[in-house]
Amino acid sequence: MQDQTQDPAFWMDPEKARTVMRKLDHEKDLVSKWDELDELRESLQVYRQFLEEGEDVKEDMEREWGIFMNGLKALELRNMLTGEDDFRDAIVTINPGAGGTESQDWAQMLFRMVTRWAEKKGYDVRVLEYQDGEVAGLKSATLEIVGDQAYGFLKSESGVHRLVRISPFDSNAKRHTSFCSIFVSPVIDDSIDVDINESEVELQRFHSSGAGGQNVNKVETGVRLIWKGTLSDGSEERVVAECQQERSQLQNREKAMILLKSRIYELEKNIREREKQKLQDSKSSIEWGSQIRSYVFHPYNMVKDHRTEVETGDVQSVMDGDLDAFMKGYLMMRLSEETP
Numbered sequence: 001m002q003d004q005t006q007d008p009a010f011w012m013d014p015e016k017a018r019t020v021m022r023k024l025d026h027e028k029d030l031v032s033k034w035d036e037l038d039e040l041r042e043s044l045q046v047y048r049q050f051l052e053e054g055e056d057v058k059e060d061m062e063r064e065w066g067i068f069m070n071g072l073k074a075l076e077l078r079n080m081l082t083g084e085d086d087f088r089d090a091i092v093t094i095n096p097g098a099g100g101t102e103s104q105d106w107a108q109m110l111f112r113m114v115t116r117w118a119e120k121k122g123y124d125v126r127v128l129e130y131q132d133g134e135v136a137g138l139k140s141a142t143l144e145i146v147g148d149q150a151y152g153f154l155k156s157e158s159g160v161h162r163l164v165r166i167s168p169f170d171s172n173a174k175r176h177t178s179f180c181s182i183f184v185s186p187v188i189d190d191s192i193d194v195d196i197n198e199s200e201v202e203l204q205r206f207h208s209s210g211a212g213g214q215n216v217n218k219v220e221t222g223v224r225l226i227w228k229g230t231l232s233d234g235s236e237e238r239v240v241a242e243c244q245q246e247r248s249q250l251q252n253r254e255k256a257m258i259l260l261k262s263r264i265y266e267l268e269k270n271i272r273e274r275e276k277q278k279l280q281d282s283k284s285s286i287e288w289g290s291q292i293r294s295y296v297f298h299p300y301n302m303v304k305d306h307r308t309e310v311e312t313g314d315v316q317s318v319m320d321g322d323l324d325a326f327m328k329g330y331l332m333m334r335l336s337e338e339t340p
Helices: 014-052 058-079 101-120 150-157 249-279 315-319 324-338
Strands: 090-096 124-132 138-146 159-166 175-186 201-207 221-230 236-243 291-296 302-305
Touching (some): 014 058, 090 150, 090 249, 101 124, 101 175, 101 315, 124 236, 150 175, 150 324, 175 249, 201 249, 291 315, 302 315
Parallel strands (some): 159 291
Antiparallel strands (some): 090 175, 159 175
16 A cells, blocks of 8 residues: 555545555554554563562553553454444434433433544544434434544444433333434445435425534534435335535535435445345344344443343443443454354
């Protein structure tokens, strides 16, 4: 890849060049992280020699060991992301299920969970669309998570998330169960061709509104694109994409079209995944509508992933964005499925 960048004709195709540069940066970063771990390994060997010679360096050595193990786990997790689109940015769409205020509040909690995870990773979080709930929470939201391998990590979150808790909106303090769907797709570029018949796309305009802070322009006109068409397996699908982040209607329309194509691309990927799973006589774990994880706040505390059996009693950390254990479990499951 480095040799490609030295070719005088390299930048004649800017989109392709940017894709190569991004992959190159990713590979360089992996090598850099490996070199850092190798230096820590050498440092630990020196500490061990000091320890054997009677020096009091146990505390320093344990601290260095902790840094080394955390770095090794992080690199191991990144190294599992081998999918063709894993390096891409991600689009995360959150929609509450039936249940009114309960589900809408749960959707906002998941919105915060994903946002906190992305911020801890140092990713850029952009709110493209956000509709407030009638009493609390949100009716729908779309996030763009920009960062190396954002889609590779977040694809583990696609599916239905189930919450069990004592409702703060119920004066009788009864236990309620709420559902919310998260759909994650990679942000595609010109290297991927998604052919859409313009006659199948309906354009709607609306005034931007809702929560989202500085990321949402509340006075410019937003754009909603609705596509109704047939996927490769013959199924009829309705896909909606909205954008109210950009300053002009034209920019919002261009961004909405990228979102629309990205979601259609992900649906087609899911069709291919289901075909692969049929060969293994099992249902695809990322199928839209599958219940992937339960979050229990009452009568006990537990978050459990039903695909991988990974679970934890530390509910608050999960809701604060600590998702790495679930993501790692999912990636390990996928790798084991793909290994003959």
